Amino acid sequence: MNLTLTLAVADLERTAEFYGGVLGLELDRFVPMPGHPPVLLLCRGDATILFRPTETLASLHPALFQNLDRHPRGVGMTLELDFEDLRPVAKNIFRQKLHVLYELEDDEFHRRELWLHDPDGYLVILTEEDRQRPE
Numbered sequence: 001m002n003l004t005l006t007l008a009v010a011d012l013e014r015t016a017e018f019y020g021g022v023l024g025l026e027l028d029r030f031v032p033m034p035g036h037p038p039v040l041l042l043c044r045g046d047a048t049i050l051f052r053p054t055e056t057l058a059s060l061h062p063a064l065f066q067n068l069d070r071h072p073r074g075v076g077m078t079l080e081l082d083f084e085d086l087r088p089v090a091k092n093i094f095r096q097k098l099h100v101l102y103e104l105e106d107d108e109f110h111r112r113e114l115w116l117h118d119p120d121g122y123l124v125i126l127t128e129e130d131r132q133r134p135e
Helices: 012-022 054-060 087-095
Strands: 003-009 027-030 039-044 047-053 078-082 100-106 111-117 123-129
Touching (some): 003 012, 012 027
Antiparallel strands (some): 111 123
């Protein structure tokens, strides 16, 4: 099954800096149709996240967005992104002085996690699993 998730963001450049610059993820940028604002794509395995400007989505789907600002973005949703090596990403996050909600080391499951919010308030969990250790 493929999964495509569309997230409304206030500023594409700020989003690109967070996901591409801070987290070091590869983003693609494209213009869906001439004259339309660009869209950022983050592809991971069978999942794709589309980052689109809030005003663009609100103009396309006004009924959906009329109550959007009543709640924080991403309530009940978590973006979990797995990394081979979380150390350089964590170093970048701390160097940028971003607020980390949790930093967890789970020795039982050989897993490390960093929990933080992206610039639009979406909860992002960065994970690293020790694939060398036997289960």
